Amino acid sequence: MLGFIVRRLLVSIPVLFVVSLCAFFLIHSAHGDPAMAMYGSQLEKMRAEDQARIRTNLGLDQPIIIQYGKWLGGALRGELGRSYMDGRDVGEVIMSRLPNTLILNTAAMGLMLGLATVIGMTAAVRQYSWFDYISTFLAFLFYSIPSFWLALISILVFSVSLGWLPSAGISSIGGEGGLMDRLEHLVLPVFVLAVSHIGSYIRFVRSSLLEVLSQDYMLLARAKGLTSRQIYFTHAFRNALIPVVTYVGMSFASLIGGGYLIEAVFAYPGLGQLTIYSAATRDYPLLMGAVLLTGVFVVIGNLLADILCAWLDPRLKLEGSERRIAAHG
Amino acid sequence: MYMSNAYKRICLLLTAIFLLSMLALAGCGKQSNSPAVSKTDPKTIVLGIENETEKLNPLFTDDHDDAIFLIFSGLTRFNEKNEAVPDLAESWEISPDQMMYTFKLRKDAKWHDGKPFTADDVKFTIDQALNKQNNTEINYRFEEIKEVQVIDANTVKIILKSPFPTLLNVMSSGMLPKHLLDGKDINNDSFNSNPVGTGPFKFAEWKKGQYMILTANKEFYRGAPKAEKIILKQLADPNVRAVQLETGEIDAALIDPMQVDRLSKVESLKVSRMTTADYRVMMYNRKSPLWQDVKLRQALNYAVDREAMVKGVLLGWGKPAYGPLQESWADNPSVNQYDYSPDKAKALLAEAGYKPGADGILAKDGHKLSFKITTFAHDPVRVAFANALSTQFKQIGVDAIPDPRERGSFNIGDVETFLLGWGSPFDPDDHTYRLFHSSQIGKWNYQNYKNDKVDVLLLKARQTADRSERLKLYSDFQTELANDPAFNFLAYLDVALVTNKKLSGIKERVLGHHGAGYIWNVEEWSKE
Numbered sequence: 001m002l003g004f005i006v007r008r009l010l011v012s013i014p015v016l017f018v019v020s021l022c023a024f025f026l027i028h029s030a031h032g033d034p035a036m037a038m039y040g041s042q043l044e045k046m047r048a049e050d051q052a053r054i055r056t057n058l059g060l061d062q063p064i065i066i067q068y069g070k071w072l073g074g075a076l077r078g079e080l081g082r083s084y085m086d087g088r089d090v091g092e093v094i095m096s097r098l099p100n101t102l103i104l105n106t107a108a109m110g111l112m113l114g115l116a117t118v119i120g121m122t123a124a125v126r127q128y129s130w131f132d133y134i135s136t137f138l139a140f141l142f143y144s145i146p147s148f149w150l151a152l153i154s155i156l157v158f159s160v161s162l163g164w165l166p167s168a169g170i171s172s173i174g175g176e177g178g179l180m181d182r183l184e185h186l187v188l189p190v191f192v193l194a195v196s197h198i199g200s201y202i203r204f205v206r207s208s209l210l211e212v213l214s215q216d217y218m219l220l221a222r223a224k225g226l227t228s229r230q231i232y233f234t235h236a237f238r239n240a241l242i243p244v245v246t247y248v249g250m251s252f253a254s255l256i257g258g259g260y261l262i263e264a265v266f267a268y269p270g271l272g273q274l275t276i277y278s279a280a281t282r283d284y285p286l287l288m289g290a291v292l293l294t295g296v297f298v299v300i301g302n303l304l305a306d307i308l309c310a311w312l313d314p315r316l317k318l319e320g321s322e323r324r325i326a327a328h329g
Numbered sequence: 330m331y332m333s334n335a336y337k338r339i340c341l342l343l344t345a346i347f348l349l350s351m352l353a354l355a356g357c358g359k360q361s362n363s364p365a366v367s368k369t370d371p372k373t374i375v376l377g378i379e380n381e382t383e384k385l386n387p388l389f390t391d392d393h394d395d396a397i398f399l400i401f402s403g404l405t406r407f408n409e410k411n412e413a414v415p416d417l418a419e420s421w422e423i424s425p426d427q428m429m430y431t432f433k434l435r436k437d438a439k440w441h442d443g444k445p446f447t448a449d450d451v452k453f454t455i456d457q458a459l460n461k462q463n464n465t466e467i468n469y470r471f472e473e474i475k476e477v478q479v480i481d482a483n484t485v486k487i488i489l490k491s492p493f494p495t496l497l498n499v500m501s502s503g504m505l506p507k508h509l510l511d512g513k514d515i516n517n518d519s520f521n522s523n524p525v526g527t528g529p530f531k532f533a534e535w536k537k538g539q540y541m542i543l544t545a546n547k548e549f550y551r552g553a554p555k556a557e558k559i560i561l562k563q564l565a566d567p568n569v570r571a572v573q574l575e576t577g578e579i580d581a582a583l584i585d586p587m588q589v590d591r592l593s594k595v596e597s598l599k600v601s602r603m604t605t606a607d608y609r610v611m612m613y614n615r616k617s618p619l620w621q622d623v624k625l626r627q628a629l630n631y632a633v634d635r636e637a638m639v640k641g642v643l644l645g646w647g648k649p650a651y652g653p654l655q656e657s658w659a660d661n662p663s664v665n666q667y668d669y670s671p672d673k674a675k676a677l678l679a680e681a682g683y684k685p686g687a688d689g690i691l692a693k694d695g696h697k698l699s700f701k702i703t704t705f706a707h708d709p710v711r712v713a714f715a716n717a718l719s720t721q722f723k724q725i726g727v728d729a730i731p732d733p734r735e736r737g738s739f740n741i742g743d744v745e746t747f748l749l750g751w752g753s754p755f756d757p758d759d760h761t762y763r764l765f766h767s768s769q770i771g772k773w774n775y776q777n778y779k780n781d782k783v784d785v786l787l788l789k790a791r792q793t794a795d796r797s798e799r800l801k802l803y804s805d806f807q808t809e810l811a812n813d814p815a816f817n818f819l820a821y822l823d824v825a826l827v828t829n830k831k832l833s834g835i836k837e838r839v840l841g842h843h844g845a846g847y848i849w850n851v852e853e854w855s856k857e
Contacts, residue, residue: 170539
């Protein structure tokens, strides 16, 4: 097991290298440059000569391969450079936002997965029942509601009309209020983020379980005389969760940038807003840092998914950790 | 069985739609009795801002950024009429040839860390602005300065390369403390997120992406501000700024004109229309052979219904434009304003030799009258202007194609026409010499405009001290600019400022672009 994890982490090094190489060249081939972005909306007020001067100061006049070499050299020493926009260390900027993003997204993912699993499985077990129809309808409804719209409506209802919850931010200004204050500010963004993803997951869980239920071994289990409870809990659910876990692992990385709209509406200082902003302002060092972090999340997400799948299904022995044992039927 | 399922589904659908619409109604219906009093502390003013400052350092802003404006101050400041008046400098003398400015500094001004403000700081600030290693965009302001001499701790002499009346405007730039920044890398120094200035408010705390807290500078040389604290809250989404005004979580913010109707119904709020000097034009780039013919430019100026554009594109939040100095003391309203007249436009086009082709598009010598209106794709207002122009030009047989492009993907000086934004509420020299003098071709004169009369007038106006003489020169300049148009002037933009009624002391003045400067007299603001 440990050997497997170490090997997987070693394989991820070239993966991250290729990611950084592609990202660097793609980012630098986009139109616009950081000097221009400094001027914001009235770009025409900056002279060409000042743009050129600032480009030179930032080292952007050098061949791109040299720029990449410099960046890579720094990255290997753990230095991701300084943000063009505010001059702070990129690692520091990202770390100041990462906890916020992780809290918001893990809470939303947890809520969403829990609900989606229960609803999706119930719907599959009771296929074509009232419950199935309601959940299918709601799944499509939530899937088609734009998240920013839901966010605005929920602010109007819960903050403006009812006055129950704060409309934006992560805490009251000045930090007074402590844990309860933080939690109050989390309710709306977590709710909206969970609801905006739950539709597709409900459908996914449902069809995954239906697929399992139609397998021959389900028929065998019934023929053996197992109770419905035993069939579902010991055989069906576990197997149905495997594709779901893989899917969650793959989308783990979207935790970073996926919440952008929600973050913007709720003025939530997370990585999504930071990444979009750094792209818009051509803040290359910051954008590279964010891309690299996304790469790390992809690697970790897939690794976790593999480990979890192996635990769910003992037939899927972790590759290379032990000799493959023939599936027992 | 099948029927009953379908029936159930329809019932469900209707129930769900009903429930959701109830939810939406709950949201809309209760607006008027929402808790719309100011929730913030009476000694604290909370401002909602769209974009956070990047670096809290006056070297890195060309607009008067709110936070920087509160923390820093300059030798001069702008009064209600946007004229430069004494601030850190208590007085100044200008040599008769307009080449030498001697500033007497206040003796009671201190940095927020208690150190006295001196002439060395002035020299240091100008040197840093001109230092090519600094990624500042305000260097151009000081380029006419030949030398800065520190006479004594409270006297500084600035010697110019050529007369430059805008110097008094330029000296409103915030001063930097030499004792904290000497020898440092100003681009990346931690000063930029923990600044020390001389302004009415001191920097206290900054939660990036959330808010910044500033506290009153009790020892401010112009008197302590009335409010004890100012909080700048970053709310990128205009809808959320509107909501927070309504709930009383913020006291003032600039909002999108789309929100005005809604917010003007909220009893606790006041909506103000603020005039700006920020205008939009279609620039005729003289590089294109089309625009060599003055009659064509004049014809297109007549072909624009500016009233309709203000209504359609700006939702009424603006006014028709006819010149670059409409919001200045130097305005000359008696120039040809090119009132909408398709007939005059057609007559001029005919005089210029254009005849309608088979497809209804005008043509001359086998060339169709067709051009692109290039603009920044990220600015919806400019794109809307380009589209509106295209429609209006089509009516007189001119084929103008809107061409929104990503910024940085083209050079403004290379396109046929460009939907340009410019304007400044300050000294008329600032935004006329740079834009229309032929010496600025390749710099800010993107349209490659060269008119000898204009050159002479603009140069003379910057070398003249007497205001009535300058007024005459600028009047003549505007007449000439209207006769030989460099631009097709479209509109000046207004901005909507919403404040809680509890907030008092707000004074209006003509603002810069994006409504920059509405907090210009913030030290007089208070809440009951």
